[in-house]
Amino acid sequence: MFDKRLIKEIPEAKAYVKRQVLCQWIALIMNIIFTVGLSYTLVLLFQEQLTIEILMIGIVFAIILFVIRGIVLKKATQFSFAGASLVKKILRERLFKKILELGGHYQDYVATSELVQLGGEGINQLETYFALYLPQLFYSVLAPVTLFIIISFYDFMSALVLFLCVPMIPLSIVLIQKIAKKLLAKYWNSYTTLGDSFLENLQGLTTLKIYQSDEFKQKEMNKEAENFRKVTMRVLIMQLNSISVMDIVAYGGAGLGSYFAITHYMYQEISLFIALFIILLSFEFFIPLRQLGSFFHIAMNGIAASEKLFRVFDIEHQQSGKFDFKEGDFGLCVDQLSFQYTKEQPLLKEVSFQIKPNQFVGIVGESGSGKSTIAKLIMGYHQDYQGEIRIQTHQRYDIDDTVFFNHFVYMTHDPMIFKGTLRENIDMLNQYQDKEIWEALEKVNLASFFHQHNGLQTLLLESGSNLSGGQKQRLNLARAILKNGDVYIFDEATSNIDVESENAILEVIKDLSKEKTILFITHRLSSVIDCDDILVMKQGELIEQGTHQQLKAQNGVYAQMFTKQAKLEVYQG
Numbered sequence: 012m013f014d015k016r017l018i019k020e021i022p023e024a025k026a027y028v029k030r031q032v033l034c035q036w037i038a039l040i041m042n043i044i045f046t047v048g049l050s051y052t053l054v055l056l057f058q059e060q061l062t063i064e065i066l067m068i069g070i071v072f073a074i075i076l077f078v079i080r081g082i083v084l085k086k087a088t089q090f091s092f093a094g095a096s097l098v099k100k101i102l103r104e105r106l107f108k109k110i111l112e113l114g115g116h117y118q119d120y121v122a123t124s125e126l127v128q129l130g131g132e133g134i135n136q137l138e139t140y141f142a143l144y145l146p147q148l149f150y151s152v153l154a155p156v157t158l159f160i161i162i163s164f165y166d167f168m169s170a171l172v173l174f175l176c177v178p179m180i181p182l183s184i185v186l187i188q189k190i191a192k193k194l195l196a197k198y199w200n201s202y203t204t205l206g207d208s209f210l211e212n213l214q215g216l217t218t219l220k221i222y223q224s225d226e227f228k229q230k231e232m233n234k235e236a237e238n239f240r241k242v243t244m245r246v247l248i249m250q251l252n253s254i255s256v257m258d259i260v261a262y263g264g265a266g267l268g269s270y271f272a273i274t275h276y277m278y279q280e281i282s283l284f285i286a287l288f289i290i291l292l293s294f295e296f297f298i299p300l301r302q303l304g305s306f307f308h309i310a311m312n313g314i315a316a317s318e319k320l321f322r323v324f325d326i327e328h329q330q331s332g333k334f335d336f337k338e339g340d341f342g343l344c345v346d347q348l349s350f351q352y353t354k355e356q357p358l359l360k361e362v363s364f365q366i367k368p369n370q371f372v373g374i375v376g377e378s379g380s381g382k383s384t385i386a387k388l389i390m391g392y393h394q395d396y397q398g399e400i401r402i403q404t405h406q407r408y409d410i411d412d413t414v415f416f417n418h419f420v421y422m423t424h425d426p427m428i429f430k431g432t433l434r435e436n437i438d439m440l441n442q443y444q445d446k447e448i449w450e451a452l453e454k455v456n457l458a459s460f461f462h463q464h465n466g467l468q469t470l471l472l473e474s475g476s477n478l479s480g481g482q483k484q485r486l487n488l489a490r491a492i493l494k495n496g497d498v499y500i501f502d503e504a505t506s507n508i509d510v511e512s513e514n515a516i517l518e519v520i521k522d523l524s525k526e527k528t529i530l531f532i533t534h535r536l537s538s539v540i541d542c543d544d545i546l547v548m549k550q551g552e553l554i555e556q557g558t559h560q561q562l563k564a565q566n567g568v569y570a571q572m573f574t575k576q577a578k579l580e581v582y583q584g
């Protein structure tokens with residue numbers, strides 16, 4: 012119920028918790044003083060000695076006490092709010108920093124949907140843990156101790172009985188916690204599974220509709236939603252039951268304390284004033300813990316979320332080096348590279364090749380042969396490979412991503428276009444002159460198109476939905492040109508686009524190859540004819556290597572694939 016690490020992780024929150032507890036404690040003292048006054052007034056009333064003057068003085072005092080109480084409780088709420096905002100900010104920043112630190116390969120460790128849920132709902136639950144539960148936890152210890160000390164001066168036995176009954180509430184909470192922990196883990200799993208499916212099905216809705224599988228998926232999702240509903244209901248039942256158990260303990264304890272006070276009064280061991288004072292305060296012993304109990308589910312949810320959050324924070328970031336590169340020497344050496352996504356299915360098998368600075372190298376091969384995987388390993392998406400990837404004299408994993416991305420540009424067939432102006436999309440850091448942007452757009456044959464629209468202020472929709480596939484890819488290439496990297500990796504950058512765009516992109520790549528190192532992955536063998544070196548992949552192995560002429564002369568897999576594709580293109584075209 013009390014996770015030390017949570018406090019350690021956010022030491023800044025401690026001050027807010029302390030101030031909140033202090034305010035609550037001052038409010039308790041006001042309550043105690045009010046009870047003294049009330050007990051005294053009641054005694055005077057029983058003894059028929061209560062005068063209007065005394066009553067008026069009492070009312071004025073009560074108002075003063077309630078005003079002070081109101082002010083400190085308001086302050087407590089303000090501290091709670093400020094602390095909660097701070098916790099949220101710190102945790103979200105840490106989570107974001109961790110994802111940035113992990114870079115492209117964060118998905119090796121945690122699913123995107125889980126990150127989204129943790130960053131939203133998960134952190135919100137921790138916010139309530141810090142804002143409500145934690146201060147209440149400390150106050151729940153402080154309040155009974157304060158009351159015990161005060162009451163024990165008047166009637167030690169009654170104070171002791173009340174004090175000893177208090178731990179019954181946390182004991183019942185611990186008991187419920189044991190049952191609840193498994194249930195809450197189930198609740199979270201069910202929540203993330205439902206979130207996963209929802210996100211995936213929403214993104215793929217068009218595909219599902221086309222293949223008329225939407226109804227099937229809907230049924231699947233209904234089943235998951237039903238599971239989630241059931242487990243949520245069980246969590247709610249557990250919470251309601253736990254509140255009832257705590258109520259029984261609280262009323263029982265207060266009743267027992269009052270019984271002792273009455274008995275002591277009847278045996279004239281204590282005065283009527285003290286008996287009334289104890290009876291009126293007896294429930295105060297249990298209110299803080301009873302309140303804590305109602306925050307119990309918040310704490311459980313918070314702890315379940317924090318476990319997941321800490322799992323992300325604890326991910327070891329293997330990339331520790333921060334080597335920089337020497338200027339102008341951007342060769343690449345891949346040596347005995349082996350890799351598998353799953354243990355059962357080895358993919359790359361001891362692949363070795365070199366790319367010299369300013370070389371234009373193509374990778375071809377049948378679908379699934381591991382071409383993109385090579386690019387992803389070079390880009391650092393996965394680090395658990397065997398063998399070596401060296402750039403200049405450094406291992407890839409020794410190079411910090413920020414340094415690496417300053418020199419390497421990776422372009423896939425699926426460019427990311429954000430909702431916003433053309434300028435915002437092409438120059439995200441606002442670091443280029445308009446003239447430079449237009450030059451890049453000119454190179455990729457997009458300048459005249461955007462001139463006809465609103466120039467650099469042309470509004471692009473989410474995912475570039477108001478552009479054609481070829482235009483999106485050419486825009487992406489313009490970004491890459493402006494980046495002025497040293498090594499360009501094109502992974503099926505000319506796939507699924509119109510011939511005009513494909514030719515424009517190929518021209519630019521050829522132009523770039525005069526002064527940049529290029530790795531060009533493609534299905535179309537006609538695109539790699541001009542490469543300085545061509546790597547032919549099959550089932551994770553590098554089976555042939557050479558220039559187009561050399562490979563044709565070998566009359567191996569490449570030559571056969573080339574002839575087959577050429578025939579097909581003549582037939583199609």
Ligand SMILES: Nc1ncnc2c1ncn2[C@@H]1O[C@H](COP(=O)(O)OP(=O)(O)OP(=O)(O)O)[C@@H](O)[C@H]1O
Nearest residue numbers: 352353358376377378379380381382383384385534
């Ligand atoms: N994240 C992943 N998890 C598990 N398996 C994967 C993952 N990515 C790719 N694979 C598998 O690895 C194999 C090689 O994929 P890769 O994308 O490297 O091939 P490719 O040669 O680039 O194929 P294509 O030309 O069709 O793009 C495929 O069988 C694919 O199913």
